[in-house]
Amino acid sequence: MRGLEQVNMPLFQTKFTADPSPLVVGDTLFLYTSHDASPEDIPDENEKGSAGFFMYDWLLWSTTDMVNWTEHGAVASLKDFPWRSRENGAWAIQTVARNGKYYLYAPLHGHGIGVLVADSPYGPFKDPLGKPLVWDQSNWFDIDPSVYTDDDGQAYMYWGNPHTYWAKLGNDMTSLTSGVTKLPHIPNYQEGPWFYKRHGHYYLGFASTCCPEALGYAMSDSPTGPWEWKGYIMKPTPRDRGNHPGICDYKGHSYVFGQNYDLMHLETFVHHERRSVSATEITYHADGTIEEVPYWLDQQPMKQLHWLNPYQRVEAETMAWGFGLKSAKMGIPNTGVVADMPASTGKRNMYIYDLNDGEYIRLRGVDFKKGAKQFCITAASTGSCAVTLRLDSQDGPVIGTAIIKSTGSVEKYKSFSAKVKDAAGVHDLYLCFEKTQGDTRLDWWEFR
Ligand code: FUB
Numbered sequence: 001m002r003g004l005e006q007v008n009m010p011l012f013q014t015k016f017t018a019d020p021s022p023l024v025v026g027d028t029l030f031l032y033t034s035h036d037a038s039p040e041d042i043p044d045e046n047e048k049g050s051a052g053f054f055m056y057d058w059l060l061w062s063t064t065d066m067v068n069w070t071e072h073g074a075v076a077s078l079k080d081f082p083w084r085s086r087e088n089g090a091w092a093i094q095t096v097a098r099n100g101k102y103y104l105y106a107p108l109h110g111h112g113i114g115v116l117v118a119d120s121p122y123g124p125f126k127d128p129l130g131k132p133l134v135w136d137q138s139n140w141f142d143i144d145p146s147v148y149t150d151d152d153g154q155a156y157m158y159w160g161n162p163h164t165y166w167a168k169l170g171n172d173m174t175s176l177t178s179g180v181t182k183l184p185h186i187p188n189y190q191e192g193p194w195f196y197k198r199h200g201h202y203y204l205g206f207a208s209t210c211c212p213e214a215l216g217y218a219m220s221d222s223p224t225g226p227w228e229w230k231g232y233i234m235k236p237t238p239r240d241r242g243n244h245p246g247i248c249d250y251k252g253h254s255y256v257f258g259q260n261y262d263l264m265h266l267e268t269f270v271h272h273e274r275r276s277v278s279a280t281e282i283t284y285h286a287d288g289t290i291e292e293v294p295y296w297l298d299q300q301p302m303k304q305l306h307w308l309n310p311y312q313r314v315e316a317e318t319m320a321w322g323f324g325l326k327s328a329k330m331g332i333p334n335t336g337v338v339a340d341m342p343a344s345t346g347k348r349n350m351y352i353y354d355l356n357d358g359e360y361i362r363l364r365g366v367d368f369k370k371g372a373k374q375f376c377i378t379a380a381s382t383g384s385c386a387v388t389l390r391l392d393s394q395d396g397p398v399i400g401t402a403i404i405k406s407t408g409s410v411e412k413y414k415s416f417s418a419k420v421k422d423a424a425g426v427h428d429l430y431l432c433f434e435k436t437q438g439d440t441r442l443d444w445w446e447f448r
Helices: none
Strands: 016-025 030-038 057-063 068-075 094-098 101-107 113-118 144-148 156-158 165-169 191-197 203-209 215-220 228-234 246-250 253-260 278-280 325-331 350-353 361-366 374-381 384-389 397-403 416-420 425-438 441-448
Touching: 016 094, 016 215, 016 246, 016 253, 030 068, 030 246, 068 325, 068 350, 094 203, 094 384, 113 425, 144 191, 156 191, 191 246, 203 350, 374 384, 374 397, 384 416
Parallel strands: 016 278
Antiparallel strands: 016 030, 030 057, 057 068, 094 101, 101 113, 144 156, 156 165, 191 203, 203 215, 215 228, 246 253, 253 278, 325 350, 350 441, 361 425, 374 416, 374 441, 384 397, 384 425, 397 416
16 A cells, blocks of 8 residues: 555645646746635634635745745735625636736636736735626626637636636736637536647646546637547546646646645545645647546656755745645734735745644755755744654654744744754655644744
């Protein structure tokens, strides 16, 4: 039997995530996701244990190596759309870049699709319209926007469940310059279109017919169809239910992102909409069709594109795995109460908290080169916590132990250090938490 580290587990553990939307900016892959609230963040006491969708804000993550991801917290929330009619329904977004600006297309379930604009992928995002970009008030079909700008500069938006719609966007990316076209049904289409062009072929990835949804796709010679069903990228399986593709090329590889319940299944198999995003590499055949991939758990872990440099500031919220830990933006408590959320904040420092004995942060492929001598971690604590540094497994050789002591407040950060020995070459690094007392928050660490 293969353990958690031998299979392709979800990318993020500090929050439940869904609806992955990749965006490559320079050498960084940003991934915008929806956020399925954890029970403690659902404000209605009667709903904490229920199976439905509780979605209030959208999250951002980034990587340069495809296995160690840095969390950036909420980039926007329902609060950024003052015209919304519900305090739930922050469904699947896509963010695209154009002319130095970032456009975040967001469905507010039951209230159409809006758009936010920012000067940076981290935000802050602002609503330039004050109203939905599209909204057919006779139904709730207007979800899951996907935007692609073609080589001639014409941008298109696709969206919809259970029908597929498209419209042309103006050069401002915030207006429609055509009517809305409802396409003839594409076989197996349910929702979550992901519209893009690659090597002259147009693609529409999508979540295939519910339930269980899988990842299907269609191809066309034109940005407006007709679309031909080409098969599954990943076949349906009873191990999954809802799904939603995000597809991109990055550093010479092609990837599909999707969602599953594999993280929640570590705690319960009772159905709740507590989803998690996974990724896998895909390959294209010469005719442009996509080689089908097995279900996430039947795959090897993702391949790392380059080693992590530990001799520079590494955020505590950078990790390959951190099950049981929580994260927050400094000065902004996690809460599902939309009224208490800040307007889109832009980039902010984050911290990791809720450390318990036996939990750990795993970093994959850390290159210690000729050898590290010292480990420094910046933390705040009302108690204490031992951070034991181990190589290659949770029980691997110890290379040092840093003791975090009380700083008097969870807001007051200090540096704690440990002597390090026998850490050279490339290893997975485990920051293992033991003897935890009180509340400890981790900001960043580095080796010297
Ligand atoms: O995440 C909420 C909804 O579930 C999305 O909008 C759909 O694509 C499905 O993933």
